[in-house]
Amino acid sequence: MTESCGKTHKKIETPLARAKGLGSAKSGYKHWWMQRVTALALIPLSVWLLFHLPNIFTASYAEAQLWMSDPWNAVTLLLFLWAAFYHALLGLEVIIEDYVHCHVGKPVMLIFTRFLFLGAGVMAVYAVLKINFA
Amino acid sequence: MAKFTLPKNSKIGKGKSFKAENAGENKKTFRIYRWTPDGEENPRLDTYEIDMDKCGPMVLDALIYIKNNIDPTLTFRRSCREGICGSCAMNIDGTNTLACTKAIEDCRSDDNIKITPLPHLPVVKDLVPDLNHMYAQYASIEPWMKTDSPPPSQERLQSPEDANRLNGADGHGPAMCILCYCCTTACPSYWWNGDRYLGPSTLLQASRWVHDTRDEATGERLDQLEDPFKLYRCHTIMNCTSACPKGLNPAKEIAEVKKRIAERQH
Numbered sequence: 001m002t003e004s005c006g007k008t009h010k011k012i013e014t015p016l017a018r019a020k021g022l023g024s025a026k027s028g029y030k031h032w033w034m035q036r037v038t039a040l041a042l043i044p045l046s047v048w049l050l051f052h053l054p055n056i057f058t059a060s061y062a063e064a065q066l067w068m069s070d071p072w073n074a075v076t077l078l079l080f081l082w083a084a085f086y087h088a089l090l091g092l093e094v095i096i097e098d099y100v101h102c103h104v105g106k107p108v109m110l111i112f113t114r115f116l117f118l119g120a121g122v123m124a125v126y127a128v129l130k131i132n133f134a
Numbered sequence: 135m136a137k138f139t140l141p142k143n144s145k146i147g148k149g150k151s152f153k154a155e156n157a158g159e160n161k162k163t164f165r166i167y168r169w170t171p172d173g174e175e176n177p178r179l180d181t182y183e184i185d186m187d188k189c190g191p192m193v194l195d196a197l198i199y200i201k202n203n204i205d206p207t208l209t210f211r212r213s214c215r216e217g218i219c220g221s222c223a224m225n226i227d228g229t230n231t232l233a234c235t236k237a238i239e240d241c242r243s244d245d246n247i248k249i250t251p252l253p254h255l256p257v258v259k260d261l262v263p264d265l266n267h268m269y270a271q272y273a274s275i276e277p278w279m280k281t282d283s284p285p286p287s288q289e290r291l292q293s294p295e296d297a298n299r300l301n302g303a304d305g306h307g308p309a310m311c312i313l314c315y316c317c318t319t320a321c322p323s324y325w326w327n328g329d330r331y332l333g334p335s336t337l338l339q340a341s342r343w344v345h346d347t348r349d350e351a352t353g354e355r356l357d358q359l360e361d362p363f364k365l366y367r368c369h370t371i372m373n374c375t376s377a378c379p380k381g382l383n384p385a386k387e388i389a390e391v392k393k394r395i396a397e398r399q400h
Contacts, residue, residue: 014270015269016270016274018267018329019270019271019273019274021330023358024357024361025361025362027360027362028360028361028362028365028366029360029395029396029399031362032366032392033396033399094369097367098136098323098326098327099136
């Protein structure tokens with residue numbers, strides 16, 4: 001018995017056929033590995049950002065621009081954005097795969113999430129570059 | 135979507151109540167899940183009062199006492215009554231465990247001890263869940279020795295250290311698993327994706343074969359396991375390890391399988 005999109009489909013199959021399903025995707029390692037790599041990267045990057053954030057929030061636009069014109073600050077911020085968006089995307093993909101079982105809704109949501117995070121990531125990077133080079 | 139509430143026909147209602155007659159002070163009450171496939175009735179919780187002076191110390195003793203003396207229709211699995219067969223796995227007092235090794239005294243609820251079948255499985259009757267899918271998942275990892283070399287004329291040799299990797303130096307290695315499925319049915323990830331996720335018990339067994347130095351199919355085994363659902367649905371929630379009535383550590387074994395897959399990439 002399989003369930004998808006609220007519909008129940010009764011299949012006559014042996015328990016072993018059901019357990020084997022479509023077989024192994026022979027992938028999943030990279031997703032798991034990158035989730036850990038980005039998590040590791042986010043430890044120093046988040047500490048760095050939290051250290052600087054209070055000053056940036058209270059700074060004027062000119063002061064913030066000056067702070068970002070420092071190559072170290074700009075590069076570290078770009079690295080943080082990469083790690084944060086990548087890590088969040090991987091996490092959200094796992095949540096969708098965990099809880100959404102509809103064979104139409106799931107791929108649609110996975111694709112939409114990729115677009116959303118790619119778009120948001122590119123926008124964030126563009127903003128940093130624009131402030132830096134404007 | 136994953137289902138967070140019970141379907142209408144699975145909602146548990148109030149059941150019958152059986153009082154212990156001519157019992158002294160030493161009494162305990164058990165609330166036990168009852169459901170039969172005959173008829174259209176919803177499941178219910180029946181209440182049984184037991185004279186503890188006439189009943190043994192374990193939860194299984196209480197169940198056998200009820201079946202023998204109060205209500206012969208109560209259905210449950212049991213066999214060895216010493217924690218080695220895994221038949222009497224059920225949810226007792228909110229925790230998956232074996233009825234035969236769980237002392238009534240050790241239940242957190244002093245009285246009114248609730249007993250239900252292993253969670254999130256189809257129920258066959260009362261405390262008997264349908265384990266077919268989990269047995270098939272176990273079969274799918276091909277839990278037997280696979281070799282290409284011609285069989286030796288004597289035993290297949292293994293160093294004591296390598297044997298300890300399977301049995302555990304303290305007797306808590308993956309080969310000590312009794313397949314009671316307390317761990318698998320305690321895993322939320324298995325609840326949501328049990329059709330594809332192999333679950334802690336089967337993955338613990340997979341690790342047992344991956345780490346067997348006599349086996350020659352380690353690579354193929356890892357190929358079969360490397361899958362976003364079969365293996366990587368484990369999110370290290372660790373319910374498996376805290377549920378295991380044998381004191382094994384399925385979460386660690388799953389992490390070891392992930393490590394083996396990582397090792398061959400770098």
